[in-house]
Amino acid sequence: MAFIDLVQEKIVRIPLVSTDKAGVLRELVQILKDAGEIEDYDAVFTAIREREEKLSTGLENGIAVPHGKSAAVSRLKLALGIAPEGIDFASIDGQPSRLFFMLVAPPNQSGPHVEALAEIVKLVQSKAFCRALTGSKDAREVVELIRGE
Template sequence: MKIVDLLNPAAIVADLKAEGKNEVLAELTDAMRKAASSLDRDEVIQVLQERERLGSTGIGEGVAIPHGKLKDIDNLLISFGRSKAGVEFDSMDGKPAHLFFLLVAPEESVGVHLKTLARISKLLKNPAVRRRLMEAGDGQGIYDIIAEEEANL
């Protein structure tokens, strides 16, 4: 399953306003709800915050992949956000996060959830991809870069 098959361009925030971790989770949840309006905003945010309490999803190199599982959804949902200023996210390397993929998966899914996390990690491991995403003009530009770079994975 490709990232672009799961990521609706409407769920991309090219300029996150959030200045803290919980604000990022809320803003990306709101973006996700543009593509999946039936989601319960408070429930999604609660699940994400619970996951963050277990350990930060800030993987370093300016990247964070907050994720969680919900009972009442049928398929994996993704939103993406970019913060040019950066947000303190308790990342492994102690640096602010700039690029965020938020994933919400059905409670019983394991394989697709883990494969998608691995695919995102692989995509964002490349410094050139991270740089291109930081320099992209808008949400559609970000989506196009993800699609183009994912074809090379």
């Protein structure tokens, strides 16, 4: 399944209410829980947190891509959070992160997981596009922007 097919309003939150890194991770997992995409919150959160503890997935230009593998999901799941004000996510460039793409995949589906991550990397190469996402007024607009509608 392509990344774009994972993007639905129910897994998008703008703005995120959290103000720190730990809160963002919890909130992103909760988005999946609230959307009915996962049942076992703790298992998914642990997978994401453990990966994040190795090295922050906060990249340059306000992008963060927390991800992990968990047997608690049967297929690739995405949660997308946007914090227009920026949150300290221990990013590579030391700048606040604004766009958070969280992916969690089952251990036996590494291929789709890798391809979705690669698609996100391509997607966020355009700074103008990232600015447009950050400036979206609601989840619907985020989905429309990503799908190019």
